[in-house]
Amino acid sequence: MRATTAILCLTALVAGSLASPANNDKCNPPSGEVGAVFALTNVAAENQVIAFSRDQSGKLTQTGQYSTGGRGQGVDFDTQGGLILSDNRRFLYAVNPADDKISVFSASGSCLNLIQVVDGGDQPLSITLNNGFAYVLDGSVATTQITGFRVSGDGTLQPLANSTKPLSSLIGAPGVIQFSPDGKAIIVTQKVGSSIDVFSVGSDGLATGPIAVAASSGPRPFGATFRNDGVLFVVESGLPSFMNAGLSTYQFDSSTGALAPITMSAKNRQTDGCWVILTKDDKFAYTANFVSGSIASYSVSPDGSVTLINGQAAFPGTTSNPVDLAMSDDGQFLYDLLRGTGGVEGWQIEQDGSINSLGVFGVGGGLPINNGASGLAAF
Numbered sequence: 001m002r003a004t005t006a007i008l009c010l011t012a013l014v015a016g017s018l019a020s021p022a023n024n025d026k027c028n029p030p031s032g033e034v035g036a037v038f039a040l041t042n043v044a045a046e047n048q049v050i051a052f053s054r055d056q057s058g059k060l061t062q063t064g065q066y067s068t069g070g071r072g073q074g075v076d077f078d079t080q081g082g083l084i085l086s087d088n089r090r091f092l093y094a095v096n097p098a099d100d101k102i103s104v105f106s107a108s109g110s111c112l113n114l115i116q117v118v119d120g121g122d123q124p125l126s127i128t129l130n131n132g133f134a135y136v137l138d139g140s141v142a143t144t145q146i147t148g149f150r151v152s153g154d155g156t157l158q159p160l161a162n163s164t165k166p167l168s169s170l171i172g173a174p175g176v177i178q179f180s181p182d183g184k185a186i187i188v189t190q191k192v193g194s195s196i197d198v199f200s201v202g203s204d205g206l207a208t209g210p211i212a213v214a215a216s217s218g219p220r221p222f223g224a225t226f227r228n229d230g231v232l233f234v235v236e237s238g239l240p241s242f243m244n245a246g247l248s249t250y251q252f253d254s255s256t257g258a259l260a261p262i263t264m265s266a267k268n269r270q271t272d273g274c275w276v277i278l279t280k281d282d283k284f285a286y287t288a289n290f291v292s293g294s295i296a297s298y299s300v301s302p303d304g305s306v307t308l309i310n311g312q313a314a315f316p317g318t319t320s321n322p323v324d325l326a327m328s329d330d331g332q333f334l335y336d337l338l339r340g341t342g343g344v345e346g347w348q349i350e351q352d353g354s355i356n357s358l359g360v361f362g363v364g365g366g367l368p369i370n371n372g373a374s375g376l377a378a379f
Contacts, residue, residue: 027111029053029063035328036063036110037335039344040083040094040375042072043368047096047103049083050366053110054378058333058346060361063110068103069117070096075372076339078191079139080176080223080275080324081126083375089329091155092377093134095124102127102136104155116156121147121164128186130179133160133205135186137177144174146186148205160205168197168213175222175274181230185254189221189234196221196234198257212257217248218265223275227282230254231304235276235287236265245273245289245296249304262304268296268311275324280331284353286313288322288336295322295336297353309353316345316360321370326378333358337376342369344376 029036035054041047047068052060082095085107092105092112102120105112123140134149134157148163167174172190179186179201186199186207194216199209218236225233232252238244246265252258270289278285278300285298285306297313298306314336316322321340327333334347334355343363347355367373 027064029110030055030061032056033109035330035379036107037326037344037378038083038092038112038376039337039362039367039373040072041367042074042077042082042372042374044072044074044098047072047094048366049092049094049105049112050362051110051112052344052361054328054333058328058348058358060344060346062362062365064112065366066105066112066114068094068096068101069114070101070103071098072096073098073372076323077125077374079125079137079174081128081178083324083377084127084129085377085379086129086155089379093127093129094375095120095127095136097123097125100124102157104157106155115154118149118157118159121145125174126177128177128179130183133183133201135177135179135207137174137188139174144170144172146177146188146199146207148207150205163206165199165207165209168195168210169193176224178224178226180252180254181226181228182254185252185257187224187232187252189216189224191220191222191237194219194221196259198259200257209257212259214259217261218246219244221248222273225276225278226252227278227304231262232259233276233278233285233306235273237272237274239272242271243269245270245287245292247273247276247285247287247298247306249306251304263306266298266306266308268308270294270296270311277325277327277334279349280327280329284309284349286325286334286355288325290321290323293318293320293322295355297355299353313353314347314355314357316341323374324376326376329379335376335378337373339373340370342367342373
């Protein structure tokens with residue numbers, strides 16, 4: 001939508017233009033805070049981040065409601081990765097697809113401070129970070145592309161000239177953008193056509209490609225995440241067939257872009273699998289199944305193969321519409337944004353991979369119900 005890339009300095013905004021609390025000095029988290037969870041409202045009139053403080057037991061207390069300085073689109077992103085934290089947990093990045101902006105917050109625990117709003121291309125939907133660079137996935141009706149930024153020490157984004165690259169298909173309906181662990185490649189899933197684009201990334205941060213377009217092991221690949229050794233985990237929606245969601249794994253070669261299947265679409269008998277996450281010890285994977293209203297659990301072997309444990313490891317309900325997944329840094333707690341409920345559910349992760357509910361948090365506190373809430377991050 002925008003031909004130029006312009007940065008809006010937040011110091012020029014009038015006082016009081018952000019939702020309260022807008023700054024860390026107005027944020028008073030509970031004394032028992034050991035972590036935080038952040039959820040993105042994606043509301044068209046004013047996009048906001050809802051902040052929660054996490055205590056040692058995994059339970060959440062809402063602590064803030066922060067304007068992104070941009071606008072959501074009011075309907076679901078249909079992507080994973082619209083809200084992400086930097087590795088050091090000092091910065092939070094949010095997409096604003098309705099007005100083509102990326103918002104950058106500094107973070108101190110569950111307290112946020114908006115420090116930058118930058119042009120993100122034509123309908124930014126997903127973000128990935130690695131080694132001082134960021135790439136944004138744009139997925140409008142007119143444009144499907146990736147665009148790069150250099151990440152400054154203060155967390156702000158500086159556009160990379162000549163970094164914008166089109167995807168292999170204009171109608172691919174992309175699902176996620178992810179850096180490989182070594183930072184030398186980027187993958188983008190494409191639901192229409194069931195393929196995965198691979199771009200190489202140079203030491204200067206510039207992407208080339210796609211250098212490979214791999215066929216997905218299952219229909220409509222959606223969310224994806226990498227294990228540190230380069231094994232790629234991809235959840236497949238399975239639509240238009242019902243009870244056809246699955247999880248595939250691939251050995252990935254970042255130098256060539258080759259994806260060698262390890263497990264090919266391990267089905268979980270759920271419908272519309274869209275989001276995937278790994279536990280911190282790499283022993284288990286969980287997928288959120290939007291239409292079924294469930295969380296599926298898988299065991300993960302050292303070779304990267306996966307085996308279904310339980311297609312309904314958790315069942316928030318048929319109208320809960322589970323979307324984005326996030327996990328505490330200590331690996332003990334799993335969180336899921338429930339779009340249909342307007343809240344965030346938490347689970348205790350047990351040693352056998354089973355999960356026990358801690359409750360649903362934040363209902364009535366700013367997250368819309370059945371109105372497109374998308375994006376979740378945690379530590």
